[in-house]
Amino acid sequence: MYDFAIIGGGIVGLSTGMALGKRYPNARILVLEKESSWAFHQTGNNSGVIHSGVYYKPGSFKAKFCRDGATSMVQFCQEHNIDHEVCGKVIVATNQAEIPRLESLYNRGLENGIEVKRISPEEVREVEPHVSCVAGIRVYSTGIANYKQVCFKYAEIIQNQGGDLRLNTKVLRIVPSGKNQILETNNGTFETRFLINCAGLHSDRIAKKGGVDPKAKIVPFRGEYYELTPSKRYLVKTLIYPVPNPDFPFLGVHFTRMIDNSVHAGPNAVLSFKREGYKKTDFDLGDFAEVMTYPGFWKLAAKHADEGIQEIIRSFSKAAFVRSLQKLIPEVQAEDLVPCHAGVRAQALMEDGKLVDDFLIIHGQNCVHVCNAPSPAATSSIEIGKAIVAEIPEQSHLATAIKA
Template sequence: MTRPHVVVVGGGIVGSAVARRLTLSDPRPDVTVVEKESAPARHQTSRNSGVVHAGIYYAAGSAKATLSREGVRRLRAYCHERGLPYEEVGKVVVALDEVELGRLREIEARAQANGVPGLRRLDPVALRELEPHTVGLAALHSPTTAITDFSLVAAAMLEDAMGRDARVVTDFEVTGLDQSGGQVDVRAADGRRLRADRVVIAGGLHADRLAVLAGDGPSPAIVPFRGEYHRLAPSATHLVRGLVYPVPDPRYPFLGVHLTRTVGDDVLLGPNAVLATAREGYRRRDVDPRVLRALATSRGFRRFARANLGTGLREIAGSVSRHAFVSRARRYVPAITDDDVVPAGSGVRAQAMDADGSLVEDFRFSRVGAVLCVRNAPSPAATASLAIADLVVDRLDLD
């Protein structure tokens, strides 16, 4: 009997996890991963701070909450099995004023509902014992929040898949997904074609474009936001032991600058969130007229921009001024000076936005015939990747 052929579009961590999971199926399908770059995991997977999220912030019962908690359990075991870095350095979520204290209590209730282990409320003295250079009225400590290198994790997942006969095809930019007779003709820009029985779109920054090629609707659309990082100089890395995070403000769509120790013993500051003018707009000068045209003609985006004008201007100020950027981190760690930091690159977040201008907060999937589309996979998608892969494969109905 001929094995069904599944094509996974996108070689980032979600696509890699799906490919690995497919090759563990019984019976095992024929699996091909196609990636538009010359190597997998060039974008969101390799341009992040490496935090394995414990599930603190997410609404109880949401896909983010359930998949992140299962994902953490699976990812910890996988990293230990494969000899990959996994360090439980812990996170403190720090409240700076009375308003944030109220929000901190709400976050604590969410985290407890999600089963986040070992949570502890810290007063200023206990906070200083844990993070000697951090200040705040109170903090919530998550001791099991961890760090890893997601690019290494994704590479290991693809290696597992290829060890079970999966193929990885690079420089394959998908320009067509034509369905007929229960199969999909997957076409590349250079004329190459693959015939598939099922297709999984895990295209990250291109998820909406690819979904439309498969016959899905245009919403949610991907709006790219650049997240810029700075890094503490080696002489200042002692100022942060683990992860120091702000209390989120529900009026604003993004978390804000925080401090993150990495598995390489760097300490990152950031990211901010600046509207990018290209899907892979890692620099200010990266401009794609198609992205500008889509933003300018989107009623939803214009509505979003009006509602968040003040936040956008503050983010731009932090982007062009190192002092403004560092001052946000200094609210939590006052000893950091402008001279202690250097630029450390950027990433671009694939933020899904509904037609009315609201940001899609949870994971979102859709199915069009033989094509399953991962329409929104924001953080904690890397943390939850192994659990997401189970969900995707279950929904493919390969039996």
């Protein structure tokens, strides 16, 4: 019998396990991951950015958790000697029409308590000499980190706390048993008093297995990247972002210097025909049919038809991808770029076609389901984990029996 069981060994599941062990040191904690390694999906294939929180709606979970998470993530990396750097970034307007949106972004940063500064094109070039723009803002708290190292350290801490970590263990069924829940897996059966679902790309399915309707469906979007050849890495010093379209859920193609000193360019964002589809050729009939028959997807597609078509064009045309990048750095040429790994974003979508634009955490009877935690979840992971644990009802059978 376990006091807590966590489904999902990505950065949110592991941070939650770590937070549980700190708050309930006498608890029996179980973490289940269906893959052979931690951080196998979203966490292990993301951009590695420590986000500042400048983009998110003031007062939202994303804004608070990201702002606080940028600080706690840097502290964690410092404490455990994990590769990271607080390098800052620039967000630039490439034409006059983008300046009002850049100004709105600057004001949002101030509202969210983030250190931002308006900078002129000349000041942008002092930071990023090869950028072409008409205005910019500097965001100082943005950084980069090795999130795989972070996850393995979280797992090590859980193990040192006495937690039980199980890889290669996929949850097949969730069966209620009185106040408890029984998890039937391909690797045995486990009983728990409290269940926490951090299954990422499959979080909506796990919620339904547990008898909870998240009122949203995970739709997978593949983010495709190119990488600058080593001889052209000098073009990017830190991170360079365009002004995003506030009506579109993605930030647009940008340049990111990674912690290994490589420079990634992208991503575009296209529908993946498989929830774990990292290649253009990946296809799963069940996953595809689930999206195609979901009314919310077609409402979203209709609303963002123009942007969606441009994303698809960039996916299949390197020339189109390069043209997008040249808006930021005109010197970039097609021969300077080589294909790089892709990531898949687990984006929750409502039936009315609205994207869930904040973290979605659903509380049930002796359970919590994290049903939308895309970027900036890695940055925010320590704060998300603490928040989940803090909201476990103190009046439940768990508190007095476990808390030391």
